[in-house]
Amino acid sequence: MLPYLHPDVVRGVGVIGMPHPLLARRAVSRSLLRPTRAPFLGPLPGRAVTTRALETDPGVIARLLRACSAPDSGWPSASEAETYAAALRTPFAANAAKELHRWLVRTSISRDGRRLAQRLDAPLAVPLLQMRGELDPVVPPQALRASLVWAPESSATVTIRGAGHFTHEEAPAQVDRAILTWVETIAGS
Secondary structure: OHHHHHHHHHHEEEEEOOHHHHHHHHHHHHOOOOOOOOOOEEEOOOOOOOOOHHHOOOOHHHHHHHHOOOOOOOOOOOHHHHHHHHHHOOOOOOHHHHHHHHHHHHHHOOHHHHHHHHOOOOOOOOOEEEEEEEEOOOHHHHHHHHHHHHHHOOOOOEEEEOOOOHHHHHHHHHHHHHHHHHHHHHHHH
């Protein structure tokens, strides 16, 4: 949202595994009709998981992380999954983790949300880097292609081979390299 609301303080924006906010909002709103799938978002394995289960069942966390990661990535390890489970046991963290989807739906019916959508439904004024894991089951490639409607021509899309939805966790060196290459590109412009 920052590059739309304050483009004067942003040189560029990079996203990993996320379509344009308006596409995400539409997809999540439509998923209310089809609870396990949304257009521009693949299977949503965590949608039916309660906040309580996120707070109390480390096995749920491990299953969710593995369901969204690349099948052969080896991520998360048992200790990495436990790190996430421990973080979600922090008071209110599990609720906050589920809040993004709730917020996307609420903004579609509120006056402030409609005003925000109007601001977002304009060309982005700064370069955009979109990244996704090649095997991401949540955000398919067509979601990023559709997001380019709002992006300037100087934008770039990078697919990280062998990674799933948690691209930065599954292939951190590849993500770092893609970001640094892109930053060098926009720094020269």
